[in-house]
Amino acid sequence: MATEHDGTQQHAGQAAHTSKGTNGVIATKDAHDPNEITREQRQHAKKRAAAEKKRKKLKAGDSDRQVKKSPVMLMFMIILAIYTLTPLLWLIINSTKTQGDLLSTFGLWFGNGFNLFDNIKELFTYRDGVYLRWFGNTLLYVVVGAGGATLLATLAGYGLAKFNFPGRRGVFATVIGAIAVPGTALAVPTFLLFAQLGLTNTPWAVILPSLVSPFGLYLIWSYAVNAVPMEIIEAARMDGAGEFRIFFQIVSRLLAPGIVTVLLFAIVATWNNYFLPLIMLSNPKWYPLTVGLSQWNAQATGSSPEPIFNLVVTGSLVTVIPIVIIFLMLQRFWESGLSAGGVKQ
16 A cells, blocks of 8 residues: 555656646746747837838938929920920911911911811812822832831941941941931932932932931941840850841840831931922922922912912821821830930849
């Protein structure tokens, strides 16, 4: 009995010791848990304070930028916008007037009636629809001339930027020199050359000079220097791609913003071209819109005047619309390249 009682006491003692040890561990763990939670809370509080400080700093920076706004610059931009939009507003308003209202009413306000659609109908039917013929001629000169100029400028600019060949610096110097020569200075020599070749009074007399764009070539060269890495070209060559395949499938995509910029400049220059067609063309059926509308405007003078100012104004408004549409369509390609080269790699 004594032995059994001692075993029971020993077992109870071990259980008590185990319970005491366990309670001690639990007590110790419980004693450390508040410290662990406090440390996590402290770290979370620090992160939250840092985020709040950063937010206040950004807000203060925005406030500083708002304070730095210049009223003088704002006024200058408003004046510039008015100066730019007033001619377009005048064109839109006066295209709704009749011939009489155009000469007798205030230029920046509407006339006695709204005659825009009547003017457009008369514009397209006057003299058997010669305006549509001029419009088609202009599209022909733009598509072939401006499109060809952009393609040639892209090929030449890429070649100057990425290929080494004898005479490269001489070619580049010639291009830079050609930019400084105004087009009007070359108009008469070009006319004499085309007259000897028998190309005057033909569409080629307008298209061929439009294919040369030294400024577009320079723009492509300056863009291709940084936009087209040589590593990509070398990798494509190692894969067996030819030079034309590399250009049309790889390089042309990298140069897209620069190509669109050159294309826009070429389109506007060809669409507004007046002096070269004026001296090259004598047959009205090959006139572009610029020369044709000028001839209509000249009908108001002479021995038997026939003023059609309402058609001249309406035709000018219709002439502007395609350029606006082209700019809106190509704007996203243009904007994507505005920051190219702005960050050093």
